[in-house]
Amino acid sequence: MGGQQLTRRAMLAGAPVVAGAAVLAQPSAAGAVVPGAGLVSVVSPADFGAVGDGVADDTAALNAAFTQARLVDLGGPEKVYLVSGTLLLQQSGPQVLTAEGATVRAGAAVDLLYVRDAAHTLRGVRFDGNGRHAGVGVVVEPSAGGTTIERCEFVDVAGAAIVVRADRTRVVRCRANHCGRRVESPLNSTIVVEAANHCSVVDNELRDCDSGVTYQADNASTGISFYECRGNSIGCGSPPPGGSVGIGSSFGRSARIEGNTVRGFSSASISCAGGRDVAIVGNGTQGGSDGVYVGGDASDSVTITGNVFNGPARGVRVASGVALIAGVVVSGNTVSRPTDAGILVEESGTAQVTGITIADNDLHIADSGDYGVRMVSAEVSRISGNRIHRPNHQAILLQGVDLITVNNNMMLDAGRSAAKTIDAISVIDSNRVLLRDNLAYGSTRYAIGVTGGVGMTATGTRWRGLKGGVDSSAPNTVYADNASLDTSAVRIMPLGDSITVGVGDGAALDAELGGYRVGLWKSLTAAGYPVDFVGGAMSGPPLDLGDRDHQGKSGDQTGNVSAIIVQAIQRHLPHVVLLHIGTNDINAGLFEGAADRLRNLLDQILAIVPDVHLFVAQIVRRRGGDATKASQTVAYNADVAHIAQEKKTAGFNVYVVDMFNRLTVDDFTDTLHPNGDGYIKMAAGWYEALLAHSESLRAH
Template identity: 55%
Template sequence: MLLYGAPAAAGGALLAHGSPAAAAVSGAGASPLDYGATGDGIADDTAAVNACLAANRAVDFGGPQYTYLVTGTLLVVQSAAQVVTGSGASVKAGAGVPMMRLKNAAHVVSGIRFAGNNLGTRGVIVEPTAPGSRVEGCTFTAVTGTGIDVQPGAHRTRIAGCLFERCGRGAGIASPFNTTIFVAGADHCKVVDNELRDCDWGVYFRGPDAATGINFYECRGNTIVCASPAPAASQGISNGHGRGGRIADNTVIGFADNSIDCFGCRNMLIVGNSTSGGKDAVFVGDETTNSIVISGNVFSGPQRGVRVLRDNTTPDGRGTLVTGVVVSGNTVSNPTDGGILIQGGGTGEVTGITVADNDLHVGDAGLYGVKIVKADVSRISGNRIFRPRNEAILIRDADLVEVTGNILRDAGRATANGYDAISVNTSNRILVRDNTVYGTARYAVAIPTGNGITVTGTRWRSLGTGGLNVTAPGAVQSDNLAL
């Protein structure tokens, strides 16, 4: 006999659910069937299910033999925490409405299949009055808008072990509700170990403005796969005004725009991710940005592996500062444009950028390994750059840049004797030290202009024309020799 209104059991049976496998807790709870629901997927069960939810702290939707057709929103809204579980039961949308809404307490929803039926406008909405809620081990399919919408103030929400298919792809659905998981203005949230398939946009963390941001969130261990063909401007993991976020160990595949996008973010850690395709594997910048670490990632076939940009067209364009970005220990393979691009411009400033210990396998596909334009006080150190079509390292309109300890092979392969391994132009106070160059480049180092130029410790072999072409006035050259 079910004890209606009783608290959920502390433990429960483990059940395999969806992909990836996830364990969902199924405690003793009231059944919607006891409130007149049919669970046959034909009769409208909205009123019966809501009556059950209104009367009980624990509700069990049952197993996969039950499908509850709903034409209104299911309300998990008691002032004390409710536990709503299922062992694979389905909630099927029969009208264009949100399918479930959580409010007034920290609720738990687990093990339920939300079948949007190309009608439901959102799967689960976590309202501002429901901080600490959890959605775990659920499946969301063909929801026209966002699968899970975490609203401002719903702090500490956790979304874990869920499967999303074809969510956010309904006709006429506008941004941001074409996003599979949308977290807006809710701090300390976690999106972990989910699988997102056939996406338009994947996961979007968005702060309300540059001053407030969205704080201390985690996006970890998710697999995010774009629809094919990829919708224009689609992104895998988007971060708007993120503060203290951690983007780690995700797999992001096939998006038309950026795989991981950080717009005006600060104190972010982007580590251990794997991406395939996309415009930029990781983008950071536009608005004021600082203290970003991009490390230990593997990027395959992007347009660019990493792009750091100060964009003068954004609202806070004047005086924007992008600084303290570290790009280290990443592997970029077959970029179609180049490996790493650091670019300033306009009235803002890009400064204090470190590009160190990366493996850039440009592989005849892209034009450059590392490119720095209008950026100051930066370091390019210990990178290994292979077979760019043009320059391995290209510096333009920069100041106070150190280029040290890089190994550069086969620059300029697309045009025999046409490009240099390290090319510096219209830049000042550049230190080029202890680099090793071999293969098809025209010159190991070419610096025709600039003040305060030092080139020392260069080693080169098998170059097309010669070792150095450093004609900048007053340039210091020492200990450079052919191997």
């Protein structure tokens, strides 16, 4: 094709290109390039004398190229442009600076590139700081709003790889290594966003950082708003410098920090100072003084949820200084092996900490740290539904707090550093604390210990293996329904649907339905086994069933029974669970996914009482009816056996009980429910299974 060959330059421009200076733009009277005044579609720096050998100084040639085209192609990795001055991408119309790995290398301690005056795009360029003692990589000036930097690489830049000062800037899928290591804050961060709103930093890989990403507003009144920091992998240099932060935000407004992996920083992995309406969601961190820190300046409406913090000093720290901290929600997080506390809330200055919610967190202290949750001088806050495992000291420590609710927390083996001398929950010099439906067992002294203060209420406390339940020296403490779970009786929870209730057994009244529980109770007590049926429901014939408690509910399926089982298991801590569930899934046309829902239910039970003896029934057959549902029952029972074996292999006490083959079609009162004879056979099936695993009939 001769002179009409389709070049890379033509492909980038989308049309054939006329090369050479004959079509270059003419300067305006003021000496500036006029957009559209004959600009070439795409140029190469070589057209302007750039050598690209890493030796010759290409500063002037590159800047000349930037003035002459809407798209400048730097070429592939063989091109290394040495620059001794700052490059300027500053046409008043959008430009694209693209490369396939070409390098811009610092030949002096300079900022490598300034972007100005339009929404420009940088793509595929490699910026090399070349070990110089000063200078940053790319600076996006306020006039360059809407600029995109994508798939670029930054190596060994003294200051920040990227400094963003323009709204709506996007930094996407870039890589940076060993940047920001030789200058002072804030330019010691790999990416710095300064007073720029609506900016996105997404899917970047930042390695060997001093600090990772910093969002910095001019002041609290303006803030820095609507930013997104998502999907980035951020790793600190080794050893981490003092005060290094993975993601830092000052005065963030309506922002989201989500799905990032942050590891190895000496200070907070994620720091939110003076934040308002900030969501910190689904991040994973390793090490650091805090997984997330909130405080320093006035902060409110900060949500910290779904994060995983591994090995920090504290998973989350909320601390006031001279300004109010309010409305912080810490929920659904997992903290593993913190060296101080899972979650710390403290008023460390003159301002209040109030309206804090700490809910549904898993705090695996695992003998590494002192506390699960520690709250100091806070007000009007809630600690609810957390699971706290093996802190050296208290699971929950409240000091000088007021109007705090502590409810439905489960605490295992608190006080490991000094068994039987430390309380699971300690309330010290505090007022008006409501302690409700908390559960403690293991190595602690009391479930709740109160010293000083007034207006305490402790209700619904349950404990096992402790010296006692509630020990209070506070005047006028209200106690109600606090009870030990320690007993020589084996706690057995019949769990399931209407078959657990006993529908179809011939009782005249629903309140007298007992089903298999009647025969099982008689067999166990006649054999001399001390047993205690437990659960939140009660039914059965009073004269024939000595313990009418159970956890059965008509219509329950594998999915909706799991929604209520956590609270029931936490409250009763059964030694044995007898589970018959799945009939209603199949009957309602929900066979698909039933096995997964069953597996999830078993996981929930075993997470709360890992030493439980869990007997899972292969459900009873159907009498007549739909042949498809009959075959699904057989398939479901095969899944039951498979799932039970999974759990047994994993070390749990899970056993299968075949109820399908135990009953015949003559043992039913309708399509689904056994009759009196059928329930007698079920009782025998449970009893034989319990005897076959006789260790389950000893309280443990």
